Amino acid sequence: MKLKLAFIAFAMLLTTILAGCEPLLVLDPKGPQAETTANVIWLSILTMAIIVIVVITLLVIMLYKYRASKQSEDYEPPHIEGNPFVETIIVAVPVIIVLFLSIVSVKSTYEVESIPEGYDNQEPLVIYASSSNWKWHFSYPEQDIETVNYVFLPTNRPVEFRLYSYGPITSFWIPQLAGQKYAMADMVTKINIVAETPGDYGGRNANFSGEGFAENTFTATALTNDEFNKWVEEIHSTADQLTEEQFNKLLKPGHLGQMTFTGTHLEFAPAPEGEHGGHHHGETQEEGQSNHEDHSSHSNHEDHSSH
Amino acid sequence: MEFFERFAIPHPSPLIYASMVAIGLTMIAIVVGITYFKKWGYLWREWLTTVDHKRIGMMYIISALLMLFRGGADAVMMRLQTAVPDNTFLDAQHYNEVFTTHGVVMIIFMAMAFIIGMMNFVVPLQIGARDVAFPRLNAISFWLYFAGAMLFNISFVIGGSPDAGWTNYFPLAGTEFSETVGVNYYMWALQISGIGTLMTGINFIVTILKMRAPGMTLMKMPMFTWSALITNVIIVFAFPVLTIALLMGTLDRQFGTHFFASTNGGMDMLWANLFWVWGHPEVYILILPAFGIYSEVISTFSQRNLYGYKSMVGSMVLISFMSFLVWVHHFFTMGHGPLVNGIFSITTMAIAVPTGIKIFNWLLTMWKGKIRFTVPMLYSVGFIPLFTIGGVTGVMLAIASADYQYHNTMFLVAHFHNVIIPGVVFAMLAGLTYWWPKMFGFMLNERIGKWGFWFLTVGFCLAFFPMYITGLDGQARRMYTYSEETGFGPLNMLSFFGAGLMAIAFILIVYNVYYSFRYAPRNVGQDPWNARSLEWATPNPVPHYNFSVTPVVNSSEAFWDSKKNGHQLFKDKIDKIHMPNNSGLPIIIAGLFFVFGFSFVFGIWVGVIAAAIGIFGCMAYRTFEKDHGHYIPVEEIQETEMKLEVRNNENR
Ligand code: HEM
Ligand SMILES: [Cu+2]
Numbered sequence: 030m031k032l033k034l035a036f037i038a039f040a041m042l043l044t045t046i047l048a049g050c051e052p053l054l055v056l057d058p059k060g061p062q063a064e065t066t067a068n069v070i071w072l073s074i075l076t077m078a079i080i081v082i083v084v085i086t087l088l089v090i091m092l093y094k095y096r097a098s099k100q101s102e103d104y105e106p107p108h109i110e111g112n113p114f115v116e117t118i119i120v121a122v123p124v125i126i127v128l129f130l131s132i133v134s135v136k137s138t139y140e141v142e143s144i145p146e147g148y149d150n151q152e153p154l155v156i157y158a159s160s161s162n163w164k165w166h167f168s169y170p171e172q173d174i175e176t177v178n179y180v181f182l183p184t185n186r187p188v189e190f191r192l193y194s195y196g197p198i199t200s201f202w203i204p205q206l207a208g209q210k211y212a213m214a215d216m217v218t219k220i221n222i223v224a225e226t227p228g229d230y231g232g233r234n235a236n237f238s239g240e241g242f243a244e245n246t247f248t249a250t251a252l253t254n255d256e257f258n259k260w261v262e263e264i265h266s267t268a269d270q271l272t273e274e275q276f277n278k279l280l281k282p283g284h285l286g287q288m289t290f291t292g293t294h295l296e297f298a299p300a301p302e303g304e305h306g307g308h309h310h311g312e313t314q315e316e317g318q319s320n321h322e323d324h325s326s327h328s329n330h331e332d333h334s335s336h
Numbered sequence: 337m338e339f340f341e342r343f344a345i346p347h348p349s350p351l352i353y354a355s356m357v358a359i360g361l362t363m364i365a366i367v368v369g370i371t372y373f374k375k376w377g378y379l380w381r382e383w384l385t386t387v388d389h390k391r392i393g394m395m396y397i398i399s400a401l402l403m404l405f406r407g408g409a410d411a412v413m414m415r416l417q418t419a420v421p422d423n424t425f426l427d428a429q430h431y432n433e434v435f436t437t438h439g440v441v442m443i444i445f446m447a448m449a450f451i452i453g454m455m456n457f458v459v460p461l462q463i464g465a466r467d468v469a470f471p472r473l474n475a476i477s478f479w480l481y482f483a484g485a486m487l488f489n490i491s492f493v494i495g496g497s498p499d500a501g502w503t504n505y506f507p508l509a510g511t512e513f514s515e516t517v518g519v520n521y522y523m524w525a526l527q528i529s530g531i532g533t534l535m536t537g538i539n540f541i542v543t544i545l546k547m548r549a550p551g552m553t554l555m556k557m558p559m560f561t562w563s564a565l566i567t568n569v570i571i572v573f574a575f576p577v578l579t580i581a582l583l584m585g586t587l588d589r590q591f592g593t594h595f596f597a598s599t600n601g602g603m604d605m606l607w608a609n610l611f612w613v614w615g616h617p618e619v620y621i622l623i624l625p626a627f628g629i630y631s632e633v634i635s636t637f638s639q640r641n642l643y644g645y646k647s648m649v650g651s652m653v654l655i656s657f658m659s660f661l662v663w664v665h666h667f668f669t670m671g672h673g674p675l676v677n678g679i680f681s682i683t684t685m686a687i688a689v690p691t692g693i694k695i696f697n698w699l700l701t702m703w704k705g706k707i708r709f710t711v712p713m714l715y716s717v718g719f720i721p722l723f724t725i726g727g728v729t730g731v732m733l734a735i736a737s738a739d740y741q742y743h744n745t746m747f748l749v750a751h752f753h754n755v756i757i758p759g760v761v762f763a764m765l766a767g768l769t770y771w772w773p774k775m776f777g778f779m780l781n782e783r784i785g786k787w788g789f790w791f792l793t794v795g796f797c798l799a800f801f802p803m804y805i806t807g808l809d810g811q812a813r814r815m816y817t818y819s820e821e822t823g824f825g826p827l828n829m830l831s832f833f834g835a836g837l838m839a840i841a842f843i844l845i846v847y848n849v850y851y852s853f854r855y856a857p858r859n860v861g862q863d864p865w866n867a868r869s870l871e872w873a874t875p876n877p878v879p880h881y882n883f884s885v886t887p888v889v890n891s892s893e894a895f896w897d898s899k900k901n902g903h904q905l906f907k908d909k910i911d912k913i914h915m916p917n918n919s920g921l922p923i924i925i926a927g928l929f930f931v932f933g934f935s936f937v938f939g940i941w942v943g944v945i946a947a948a949i950g951i952f953g954c955m956a957y958r959t960f961e962k963d964h965g966h967y968i969p970v971e972e973i974q975e976t977e978m979k980l981e982v983r984n985n986e987n988r
Binding site for chain 1: 501507598641674688692693703705724728729744813815823
């Protein structure tokens, strides 16, 4: 009985807390990727709530009906080995639930990994996001600009982030736009994002990476296409050129505010993909190669996989 | 001077200096105390050199409780630091050290020691054996664990603690980003105690397979013994992976290899893979013995046989296989495509099925039972709903797409505490209370015990449920602080409050030991709970040979049968009993391992070589040592039994 009361009290506490606050970031999506995950999360919460409620109900019934204080002194509980029928049920029900969720899982995982439906006819905007202790560097090869600790995206256009790290494994995360993906030193990983509503979204490195980890954040700002293009032009007319020397300074451990440059570090320090990758295998290599040809201005660098 | 400088801690703080003083004073107090009461001889003869599984079990459990307090202090510090936004109680570096040691201490030195301690004490009694198969190896296992634990615990006063998380991901844990000796300590402390654990695994498999009482077929073993058998099989398969991973990590850090580096053909992802190939089975190593304890407790206090014995066994066997097929779920976000993630997502969810079967079997064990709400039963009853919540959040995490949002957040932290605390910690407290009278001959006070349970349960809910919410709100784990705008403040304060209640619960539990030691009646008889399995057929306290006559068994509840169905447990007459001799070698060899590990941490090669020679010397000595154990003569057994009988009869 106490247990039931405690549980009700807790459930009420939960709802008041949930109701009293702004929507939780992950459940307040601003793009199709995050929306898919939010829907999957709600679906799984509901499915799982059923299981929890069934188990708690059964438990309360057992405790209530079969507690010793309710039975006669000389009641001897029977010996029960098990029952094939009952045991089939307790296997079958979980199996069905798991099957259902497996389908949801596989389907939604394919979904969030690809360019969202309705946007797949557009050429994605490629942005390289690389982390260094404890900053994020965003390089726009197409626009030929680079920013630190903030990133501007056009809305309603697929954006392909290519992630890698100068240092520990980090995890690129903008909760309202999409789930995480690791950034590592010896290969490039990818994440597809579409922002549908203009606005500022918090982003961070979610994977522990040492002393400055807590402040390893950035802002992602979604702008309309026109605003985005204006912003790019503005940068070209105001910001300085990023030099190799300066970039190496930026890599030093610490925190920097937001910064803007023209040019990208990819020209003198290419991303670890294709022939610059730490491992030459599979997919990354082929795609990297073609990519490499796109901007093959870098000829006289040493092997940069040795960061 | 330079030689000594490296022993200095890199980030000193008043807190650390205070603990140094405290540690120093405690050590002096212990040494003075033992000397004053002239207990060195007793300690050496009866405990430090013992090969008795019961005493080794108790030493494991005492060490586990000590580690629980060490890890608990870490936990309270973390919750205090994050209770309010922008707090400055700990700085980032200290916070990182604290959560790293918290994780390692709790998993490796608390939970592992607790379950191995329980297995040590209970398994031989449950199968009607007089000791484990290799008693001296068992002592070595314990002392290696102890050496590892001590090595790990001195890190924060000598040289600095590890700070790369209990998962210790490279390259963060490499020398480039973790320059102090902290991670070296991690490598060697885990290595040394891990070797001990591996030996335990082998020892218990042999014990359970070869030393069961006549009549006890595999399918007539009590459920805790079954869980111990499966657990040890997992240990034997999983721990070698850890051993090798740690060795490779050591080579990387101390000899300049590049296994886990991101350059020269190394692969940082390799560490993550190896770690979790061990790490996921490890979480099942922790939970299976807990399942075993709940099976015993629920069946005893429902006064009914365990429902679905066969499916209980079957599900554990299934879990043991499957636990090796799911490790990738710890890094769905590493970028290996939807196909791989999809497969591991399915295997992970599949493992929830056998887990669910067990929950329903426990519920059905209560069905038509006669449920008594003792402290062990309260923990078991609390376990069922709370663990179910932890399990279903595990299934939520197993959905790969959703995990991209949960991963590395407080949601994950909430999940694994939700399975480990109501799963493992509750089980250990239930088991400890349940078998306490067998260990010490008196019962723990029920009233204080129940207060402890309620504080712990309510504290747990308040401490960890809010984390599900902050996780979904974007709070990453392992952040030493957060800003006010994030809005994480109030829920983290609630969490801190819950942690406070849990701390009170543990204080109550310790107080209960003290209180019961002073006031509890000593005449509890050999079977105070009206239990069912063989360990309760021994007198209280258990003589060191356990059973004067080997019992004969015909079901998984032999003792219950002897009470209710007229089954005769002890048929033979008392005969002389062969027992193993005590030995000082285990503690000496573990001491040498400690020196070896410590020297290795600091690269003091003289110490390493000297200790290595010592270790091999001990092994050589053992090889040529003639030690065939001893016999206890019949008269002595009869005398002991008589005394125990008088004692136990007085009590009825
Ligand atoms: C019902 C079955 C379970 C499922 C489906 C499940 C699923 C998962 C998944 C998918 C993760 C990784 C999440 C992530 O990193 O994003 C995880 C993490 C974890 N789980 Fe479970 N789990 C289950 C039961 C357990 C049990 C019984 C324990 C321990 C007794 C446990 C302990 C842990 C731990 C310690 C971690 C991660 C720790 C870390 O990253 O530091 N889980 N679980
Ligand atoms: Cu796992």
